[in-house]
Amino acid sequence: xxxxxxxxxxxxxxxxxxxxxxxxxxxxxxxTTLDNxxxxxxxxxxxxxxxxxxxxxxxxxxxxxxxxxxxxxxKNEIMIAPDKDYFLIVIQNPSD
Amino acid sequence: MxxxxxxxxxxxxxxxxxxxxxxxxxxxxxxxSETDSISLLDIPSTFVSVDxxxxxxxxxxxxxxxEVCRNRMGNDKYVDRSMQTLNGEAKNKQVQxxxxxxxxxxATVTAWDMYDTYISPEQDETxxxxxxxxxxxxxxxxxxxxxxxxxxxxxxxxxxxxxxxKEQEALGNGLNAESELQLIMLxxxxxxxxLVTERSILxxxxxxxxxxxxxxxxxxxxxxxxxVMIVSDSDIPMKPGTVEQREDTESPRPPAVExxxxxxxxxxxxxxxxxxxWNKKYxxxxxxxxxxxxxxxxxxxxxxxxSHKNPTWPERVIYCDSAVTSLxxxxxxxxxxxxxxxxxxxxxxxxxxxxxxxxxxxxxxxxKHLAPVWQIRWTQQDLSLTGEEKLEALYTVAADGxxxxxxxxxxxxDCIELMKLKKIHNTKKKAGGNKTEKKxxxxxxxxxxxxxxxxxxxxSSIYLVGTWEGLIHKCSSSNSQQFLETYRKHFCPVxxxxxxxxxxxxxxxxxxDWTIQLWKQDHLNPVLGFSSTQKAVCDIKWSPKCATVxxxxxxxxxxxxxxxxSILDPVIVQPAAPGVKMTSLLFAxxxxxxxxxxxxxxxxxxxxxxxxxxxxxxAKVINVTLANRHNTTFFLS
Numbered sequence: 001x002x003x004x005x006x007x008x009x010x011x012x013x014x015x016x017x018x019x020x021x022x023x024x025x026x027x028x029x030x031x032t033t034l035d036n037x038x039x040x041x042x043x044x045x046x047x048x049x050x051x052x053x054x055x056x057x058x059x060x061x062x063x064x065x066x067x068x069x070x071x072x073x074x075k076n077e078i079m080i081a082p083d084k085d086y087f088l089i090v091i092q093n094p095s096d
Numbered sequence: 097m098x099x100x101x102x103x104x105x106x107x108x109x110x111x112x113x114x115x116x117x118x119x120x121x122x123x124x125x126x127x128x129s130e131t132d133s134i135s136l137l138d139i140p141s142t143f144v145s146v147d148x149x150x151x152x153x154x155x156x157x158x159x160x161x162x163e164v165c166r167n168r169m170g171n172d173k174y175v176d177r178s179m180q181t182l183n184g185e186a187k188n189k190q191v192q193x194x195x196x197x198x199x200x201x202x203a204t205v206t207a208w209d210m211y212d213t214y215i216s217p218e219q220d221e222t223x224x225x226x227x228x229x230x231x232x233x234x235x236x237x238x239x240x241x242x243x244x245x246x247x248x249x250x251x252x253x254x255x256x257x258x259x260x261x262k263e264q265e266a267l268g269n270g271l272n273a274e275s276e277l278q279l280i281m282l283x284x285x286x287x288x289x290x291l292v293t294e295r296s297i298l299x300x301x302x303x304x305x306x307x308x309x310x311x312x313x314x315x316x317x318x319x320x321x322x323x324v325m326i327v328s329d330s331d332i333p334m335k336p337g338t339v340e341q342r343e344d345t346e347s348p349r350p351p352a353v354e355x356x357x358x359x360x361x362x363x364x365x366x367x368x369x370x371x372x373x374w375n376k377k378y379x380x381x382x383x384x385x386x387x388x389x390x391x392x393x394x395x396x397x398x399x400x401x402x403s404h405k406n407p408t409w410p411e412r413v414i415y416c417d418s419a420v421t422s423l424x425x426x427x428x429x430x431x432x433x434x435x436x437x438x439x440x441x442x443x444x445x446x447x448x449x450x451x452x453x454x455x456x457x458x459x460x461x462x463x464k465h466l467a468p469v470w471q472i473r474w475t476q477q478d479l480s481l482t483g484e485e486k487l488e489a490l491y492t493v494a495a496d497g498x499x500x501x502x503x504x505x506x507x508x509x510d511c512i513e514l515m516k517l518k519k520i521h522n523t524k525k526k527a528g529g530n531k532t533e534k535k536x537x538x539x540x541x542x543x544x545x546x547x548x549x550x551x552x553x554x555x556s557s558i559y560l561v562g563t564w565e566g567l568i569h570k571c572s573s574s575n576s577q578q579f580l581e582t583y584r585k586h587f588c589p590v591x592x593x594x595x596x597x598x599x600x601x602x603x604x605x606x607x608x609d610w611t612i613q614l615w616k617q618d619h620l621n622p623v624l625g626f627s628s629t630q631k632a633v634c635d636i637k638w639s640p641k642c643a644t645v646x647x648x649x650x651x652x653x654x655x656x657x658x659x660x661x662s663i664l665d666p667v668i669v670q671p672a673a674p675g676v677k678m679t680s681l682l683f684a685x686x687x688x689x690x691x692x693x694x695x696x697x698x699x700x701x702x703x704x705x706x707x708x709x710x711x712x713x714x715a716k717v718i719n720v721t722l723a724n725r726h727n728t729t730f731f732l733s
Contacts, residue, residue: 004281007290010409014294015301022280030277058208068292079296081289086280090293094300 011090018076021089023047030086042078046089050082295405302407305356308703309404311687353654353670353690353702359384359402360698361409367398369693371422372682377430379685380404381411383447384699387419387438399423399435401447402699412447422472428488436469436492442502442509444490456509464511467495467545475551491551493561497543501573515576517563519544550593550603560603562590568605570617585613585622592636598643608632612648612657628655628666635681645707647690651677654692658707670702 012020012033019034027047032039054066069080076093144154168174280286299306307314359382367386375381380403387397397420400410419438426432431448432455441464443457469492477487490502491514500511519542545564552558557573558580566586569579588609596602601617610630613622631650639645644659648666655666672678672694680693688704 001278001282004287004290007287007294011290011294011297014297014408017297022277024276024280030280055206055208058211059206062208062211068296070296077300079293081293083285083289086286088286088289088293090297092297092300094303 014092016076016093016095018091018093020091023087023089025085034091042089042091046078046080046087050080050087054082294409298406298408302357306404308354308356309684309687309689309701349706351656351658351668351704351706353656353668353704356689356701356703357407358698358700359400359407359410360696361400363398363410363413364400364697367395367697368677368695369679369697369699370420372680372691372693372699373424373433374682374685375425375430376427382682382691382699383423383425383433384693385420385423385435386697387421395419397437399433399445401433412450414445414447416443417441421468421470424472424474426474426488426490427476434472434474434490436472436494438468440465440467440469440494440496442469442472442490442492444504444509456504456507464509465492465494465496465498465500469494470545470547471549473549473551475556477556491549491559493546493549495545495547495564497545499546499549499561499571513576514573515561515571517544517546517561517569519565547589548592550595553595553597554600560593560595562593562605562607564589566590566607566609568593568615581620583615583620583622585625586611588632591632591634594636594638596638596643597640598638604636604638604646606633606636606648610650612636624659624663626657626663626666628669629653634679637681637683639683640685641688642707647681647683649678649681649692651679654678654681654690654702656690656704656707667707668704 008020011017019032019038021029021034021039021042022031023029023043023046027043029039029043034042049071050066050069053069057064057066066082069082071078071080076091079090079092081088081090144151304314364384364386368388369384370387371385373383375383382402383399384402385397385399388395397416397418399412399414399416399420401412401414402410414435416435416437417439418441420435421438422436424434426434431446433445433447434442435445436442441457444455446455472490472492474488474490477489491499492502492511493499497517498513499515499517501514502509502511504510544567546561547564549559549561552560559571559573561569561571563569566584566588568583568586568590570581570583571579583605586605586607586609588607590605590607593603593605596604602623603615603617604612605615606612610627610632612626612633614624614626615622626648629650629652631652633648633650636646636648639647642658646657648655648657652672654668654670654672656668657663658667661667670692673696676698677695678692679695682691682693683689684691684701688707690702690704691699692702693699
């Protein structure tokens, strides 16, 4: 448990990391380091994206499953690690 | 039977009796009996089978009737007559019924949804069971019902039912978010996801450095340019800066090292790096041992396994009882790491899993070393009998003067002594010198501490040992009484000996007397000597790619020597950061990089640039030097 907390702290302190959000399976954020409005916005939008991505991957081959999703934009990169009951979102700006 | 529809519809009150536990436990007897048969509709049939017993009478009657119908036409017996019936008054009565509520339900059935449903009946049972165990959650009843519903229908209706159940859950969920978080954080999958995420983030941060490590072309600039590079060919220069660089490569640039990154974390800060080793199977996994070498500061030691995927935190951290002095990975079991420590104990760790680390320790062995184990080596013997897997043996050399071969027995380690490093006094070796040596040995049976050893790369029964007195002994593992040869040149402890992997029979030794000596196996005097600064040389390694390049680390700087260019001066000199001493050195096997460990716990990765890769046969260089031996002076004083 302490190890997990430490890892989260380390991730938070890496260069350019803007925020970490953990969202449960219904799209409700349960842990976040960003402000409330951004968190809710990210959680809601990314939830739909992950569902769509997962559906795409599994439609092509039902035995396959989505393991990681990275969305790189001009300003930052959003990394999403999905799982059955939750997913982990990290937003990083690597050129900081 | 009549069906009663009352004119006024009354609401059926949902009267629920509170079901108590006792009532549930009560045994209630239920009697089932059959009612009388109620006939609701009876239409007798108009067909009779030909085989029935009154068939003849019926056929007779049928014929008579047909006869009558035929005779009807012109017969006086039958007269047509009309009648009119009165139609009664119609009365309208209106009845209203409840409108049937229609709800539209739709679902998208996807290929994976169907796959899940077909696959999951086996797995659903196992899924429901752990959920039922969460007894303190109010969602238990909801969950089991959801599972049951899934079993019922194939796909379409479950989504709507499930969503309504989820709404109920969400309402009651505010308090459970915390405990949900705890549950998530404890799961292994989450830790794995965190690991992957951390590596992705660090991949972004260190991308140019890691690309340089892997010798991929790098473009200076922001993320955008890197993306463009992926799309188009790297031949087309993107910016004027890169064009310049390409033109520049024609003019020779001096060899240099570029610092890429440093493996360092708060655990290792302040500890001194004592040894480093690459994994034999995964050449990107690095094990680093930390331990203070001066015995004044007895901190317990630490071993960290680093991967280039995460330069800020080690993959494995092993806390040891005493300072770590040397380590090595095994060939046959690549996850086994043998660690030698300052109190003489030898422990083999298994780094594969995070939890079970220690495999076996030498603490119960009677023959164990009582003094710091200065070097450990796994060696593959020559072809074993079957010829398939080479046998592997673990050797150590320690400050108590013994070289031991270890093997695992009865859940512990046991060793046999391979050689004792007897002290040899400075009497010159004469033809009959052996006898006098034996005499002195019997008087003074002290053993000289051994500091380093190395096995011949081709003949694994021959090895070299360096001692505290500056002597290098060549020994054979079949002869444990005598040294085959003794090489004398150093007059201070020999810190490191290493055979050249590319040129046969050539080895290097470095010592605290500020010199490095290059020897050939059958010559008792060194072929070449190197000296550049007045500091003890701690570590020395040959380059795995180029036969004439080797690196040396003394306390203040990293030196790369190239025998092709110069035998008097190192080709590259990299001074250490102020206040920090460099203590150990390792070449990377697949790229042109050097790793240097220092006394602050950092392992810095340097990339060698512009070293001429045209390596002439190193043997030629050595032989030429041998021939010119008489004419050249080697030392810079």
